Amino acid sequence: VNAARFPNPPHETALSVDAFLAQLDARGEQAAIANRDGVCTYAALVARVRGHAQRLADASLQRASVLLVDDYNVDSIAMLLALWLTGNVVALSVPKPDPQLDALAASAGCSARVQRDDQGAYAFTWRAAGIAPAAVARVLATREPGFIVFSSGSTGPAKGVVHRVAPFLDRYAHAEPCGALLAFLLFDHIGGLVTVLHALSTGGTLVIPGERTPHEVGRCIGAHRVETLHVSPTLLNLALSSGALRDRDLGSLRRVYYGTEPTSPQLLARVSAALPGVEMRQLYGMSEIGVLPCHGATDDGLWIRVDDPRYQLRVVDGILQVRGPTNLVGYLAGEMPLTDDGYFITADLADERDGHFRVTGRAADIINVGGKKVFPATVEAALKELADVLDVVVYGTPNPLLGQIVAARFLLAAPESLDSLRQRMYAHLKGVLSPEQIPRTVSISDTPLHTSRFKKMRHPDAAAPVAPSSTH
Amino acid sequence: MQANTIGIVEAALRRQDALLPEPIDLSRGADSPLYGPDGQVDSLTLVTALVDIEEQLHAQFGCTLHLADVSDLPADATPFASFGALCAHVDARLAAVQAAATL
Numbered sequence: 001v002n003a004a005r006f007p008n009p010p011h012e013t014a015l016s017v018d019a020f021l022a023q024l025d026a027r028g029e030q031a032a033i034a035n036r037d038g039v040c041t042y043a044a045l046v047a048r049v050r051g052h053a054q055r056l057a058d059a060s061l062q063r064a065s066v067l068l069v070d071d072y073n074v075d076s077i078a079m080l081l082a083l084w085l086t087g088n089v090v091a092l093s094v095p096k097p098d099p100q101l102d103a104l105a106a107s108a109g110c111s112a113r114v115q116r117d118d119q120g121a122y123a124f125t126w127r128a129a130g131i132a133p134a135a136v137a138r139v140l141a142t143r144e145p146g147f148i149v150f151s152s153g154s155t156g157p158a159k160g161v162v163h164r165v166a167p168f169l170d171r172y173a174h175a176e177p178c179g180a181l182l183a184f185l186l187f188d189h190i191g192g193l194v195t196v197l198h199a200l201s202t203g204g205t206l207v208i209p210g211e212r213t214p215h216e217v218g219r220c221i222g223a224h225r226v227e228t229l230h231v232s233p234t235l236l237n238l239a240l241s242s243g244a245l246r247d248r249d250l251g252s253l254r255r256v257y258y259g260t261e262p263t264s265p266q267l268l269a270r271v272s273a274a275l276p277g278v279e280m281r282q283l284y285g286m287s288e289i290g291v292l293p294c295h296g297a298t299d300d301g302l303w304i305r306v307d308d309p310r311y312q313l314r315v316v317d318g319i320l321q322v323r324g325p326t327n328l329v330g331y332l333a334g335e336m337p338l339t340d341d342g343y344f345i346t347a348d349l350a351d352e353r354d355g356h357f358r359v360t361g362r363a364a365d366i367i368n369v370g371g372k373k374v375f376p377a378t379v380e381a382a383l384k385e386l387a388d389v390l391d392v393v394v395y396g397t398p399n400p401l402l403g404q405i406v407a408a409r410f411l412l413a414a415p416e417s418l419d420s421l422r423q424r425m426y427a428h429l430k431g432v433l434s435p436e437q438i439p440r441t442v443s444i445s446d447t448p449l450h451t452s453r454f455k456k457m458r459h460p461d462a463a464a465p466v467a468p469s470s471t472h
Numbered sequence: 473m474q475a476n477t478i479g480i481v482e483a484a485l486r487r488q489d490a491l492l493p494e495p496i497d498l499s500r501g502a503d504s505p506l507y508g509p510d511g512q513v514d515s516l517t518l519v520t521a522l523v524d525i526e527e528q529l530h531a532q533f534g535c536t537l538h539l540a541d542v543s544d545l546p547a548d549a550t551p552f553a554s555f556g557a558l559c560a561h562v563d564a565r566l567a568a569v570q571a572a573a574t575l
Contacts, residue, residue, distance in 0.1 A: 370515060400541040401519055418527075419487075426490035438491065440520040441527075 015169040017084045017145055020201075021046055027203055033074050034180070034224050035208040040074045042200075048075065052082035052122070059124050061112055063087040063143060065136050067105040069095055069115040072187045072208045077196055079114060079122060084145035084165050089136050091148040091160070092188040107160055107332050108148050109133050135162035135330030148332065149190050151287040160332030161190075161287040167325040168194065168290060172201035174308075175293070179227030179254065180205040182220055184212060184235065190287045191259070195230050204228075214244035222249035230257040230283075236271050237391060238448075245274060259283035259291070265302065266384055284359060288336075288344055290326035303356040313357055314343065320350035320359065349375075367396035367404050369436040374406055379437050386428055388413040393449045393457060397441060408439035411449050418444060477566065480532075481559050484524035488517050502556025511553070518552055525562060535569045537562075 024032070027042035034040075040048075056062065066088045070076035083090045091108040093101060095115075105113055111129035114122055132140065139146035145165040172194070181199040183206050185191035199206040207224040209216045217239060220226055231239075236258060239245050256271070256278055272280055282304050285291030292311055294304040306313055311324035321343035328344070330336055337345040349366070351358045360375060367374040376394040383392045391411040396404040410421065422442050429438050449457050482498065485506075489495040496512050498504045505511050507518045522539040529537055539562065542551055551561035 399519055400538070400543070401515060405516075405519055405523070422487070423490060430491055435491070435514070435516050438516075440516065441523045 015166060015173055017081065017165065017169070020169050020173075021049060021081065021085065024200060030203065031205045032200060033077065033206045033208065035073065036210045039205075045074065045078055045200075048078035049081045049085065052079050053085045055122075056082055056086045056088075056124075061086065061088070061114075061124055063140060064111045065089045065091065065109045065129065065132055065140070065148075067091045067093060067101065067108065067110045067113045069093050069101060069113060070187065071095065072183055072192070075122075076187060077206075080196075083114070084147075087143060087145055089139050089146035089148065089162070091150075092193070093150070094186060094188050104150065104160075106130070107133070109136055133160075133162070133330075133332045135328075135332060138162075138329055139164055146329070147193070149188060149193065149287050159287070159334065162329045162332065163290070163326070164329060168197055169201070171290065171293070171326055172197040175202055177202045178204045180207050180224050180252070181228040181230065182207045182209065182217065182224075182226045184209065184217060184229070184231050186212075190285060190290060191230065194285070194291045198230075214239035214242050218244040218246075218248040218250075221245075221253055225252040227252055227254045228257065229253065229255070232450075233258050233267055237267055238450075240270055240274055250275065250278075253278050255279040255281060257281050257283050259285060266381060268302070284357070286346060286348075288328045289322050289324065289346070292322070292324070303353070303358045305356045312343070313352075315350050315352040315357070316345075318349055319363060320346045320348045320357065322346060365395070367394075367406055369396075369404055369406060370402040372434075372436045374437050379406060379408070379433065379439065382429060382433055382437075383408060383410075383425065383439075386425060388416070391449045394439065405440040406437060407441045407443070409443045409445050409449060411445050411447075416444070418442060476532075477559050477562050480525055480528045481521075481555070481562055484521045484528065485513075485555070487524060488513070488521055491520075492517065498555055500555075502554065502559070504555040506554055506558060507552040508550060508554075529562075529566065533566070533570070535566070535573070537565045537569060539565060 024042045025046040029041045029043060031039045032042040032045045063086070066083055068076070068080060068083060068090050070079070071094050080090060080092075091104060091110060093104055101113065105127060109129050109132035111127060113125045113127065115125070117123040136146070136148070139162060142164070146163055147165060148160050148162050151159045151161060175198050178198055181195060181204050183192065183195045183199070185195055187193070196206060198204070205224070207220055207226055209220045214235060217229070217231070217235070221229070236256070253275060256275065258280070259282055268280060281294065281296050282302065283291050283294050284304055292306050293308045294306055296304060311322065314321050321339060323343045328336065337347070339345060347363050349360045349363050351360065361377050365376050367376065379394040380392055383389060383394070389410055390413050392408055394406060394408050397407040399405045412421070421444065425439070425442065485496050485498065496506075507513050507515070513521070519540060526537050526539055529535060542549065545551060551557055
């Protein structure tokens with residue numbers, strides 16, 4: 001095995017979970033977490049962590065692979081930190097049906113599941129662990145804590161991604177202060193996890209919304225004086241289109257971090273106009289590499305640069321490659337797409353210019369129409385200029401004559417016949433897009449075009465098969 | 473050739489006019505050239521019309537056709553060469569699907 005392929009070996013200088021907790025404890029009565037139930041101070045949070053850790057030690061639940069099932073709340077964050085404090089590798093999941101949780105636990109070689117019982121107290125359920133996957137075994141062998149996130153599988157089956165905790169504690173120990181940070185992304189998502197670390201590491205306050213809706217985001221900004229939002233472009237689009245930010249007190253807002261999918265300049269312009277004076281900053285991240293310390297490089301917010309010398313980025317054959325301390329240890333199953341010199345091959349299409357990077361889409365999402373490449377983001381940007389279009393997703397669909405053709409699925413603000421939509425779409429696109437870019441099959445959806453994680457549903461046909469002519 | 477098929481095919485072709493520099497000329501009736509050496513439409517326009525026809529047939533008859541898949545036809549077949557050939561192709565596909573449904 002080439003050692004250079006594993007760029008994140010354990011290192012002595014990494015911040016331990018114990019030292020991290022000591023830093024939190026020193027913040028005393030500062031607000032650590034705020035939600036509808038009130039505020040939890042840093043001192044109270046650390047006390048909960050220590051309490052959970054004692055219970056875990058009493059149950060000998062240490063240095064094992066464990067499935068933690070919960071959503072965002074004070075106790076789940078305390079339990080996660082406690083599991084780390086006791087040296088566990090924690091697979092994270094929001095509540096799901098038992099068979100799905102069993103499958104996750106089995107794939108991660110978990111010897112226990114930690115989940116609330118009917119009274120709200122955590123119960124430990126032991127299970128036959130079997131042989132730990134190699135990546136989990138590597139982390140456990142170092143006696144370091146770790147975590148496992150399951151990628152959303154938007155471009156294929158879900159993958160379990162194994163990380164060590166220490167590089168993430170290091171990464172956020174040096175992050176810029178965020179103040180009150182709204183935790184919109186899910187608990188079991190890499191974006192949700194780093195939101196917790198960012199807020200707590202920098203002495204901020206993690207604000208947990210009552211529900212994940214654009215209106216609740218608007219309410220929380222005013223109610224909790226939120227300074228930093230970390231959301232997806234889809235959520236931003238919905239928040240604007242639904243009027244969720246209208247008539248809200250947004251005066252506290254200083255910055256919006258967005259990421260997770262290619263973003264159109266029109267959307268950014270709309271958000272910037274609605275939030276004057278608020279810094280818009282694109283982040284780049286994925287389950288396998290964490291979220292990189294990005295800085296906006298241009299006014300349009302589409303080019304980023306990464307100043308941290310611990311991270312190296314490059315574009316090879318049009319695909320972005322990343323090497324850094326928060327790169328994954330490995331997948332639960334399957335080979336990592338790593339180069340010989342330790343770069344993770346992201347499968348994201350990107351441009352590079354003078355050390356700045358612009359992500360343009362997923363390589364797997366490129367549509368090949370008779371040998372000509374079509375980028376969904378380009379077509380979506382043109383279609384969003386049509387009146388009454390709340391959202392649109394563009395994707396390829398198989399065609400025996402041309403290999404693939406472009407398909408578009410719309411979410412509209414008002415009912416309209418398919419024929420009417422198609423005719424005004426044609427009128428709008430003629431001369432604007434090249435013939436191969438123009439959608440040749442069109443459908444109208446009456447449900448949102450995003451997943452529960454507010455990521456664009458890139459293959460809506462597979463998710464919700466609907467005959468095109470039967471939608472309206 | 474069924475009159476209903478002719479209407480569906482003609483309407484689908486007419487809807488492509490919005491993207492073309494010149495409307496498709498169907499003045500020669502069944503002999504009007506479509507896709508081929510003397511054709512008026514390119515492959516993308518043809519495919520779009522086929523998808524449109526499939527959608528209309530699905531709406532009217534509830535059946536799913538794959539008009540662009542001609543892998544079962546003889547090598548010298550030209551089902552898209554003219555308006556008449558296309559209508560005959562659609563008729564044949566529709567008849568085959570309906571026959572299969574009654575078995």
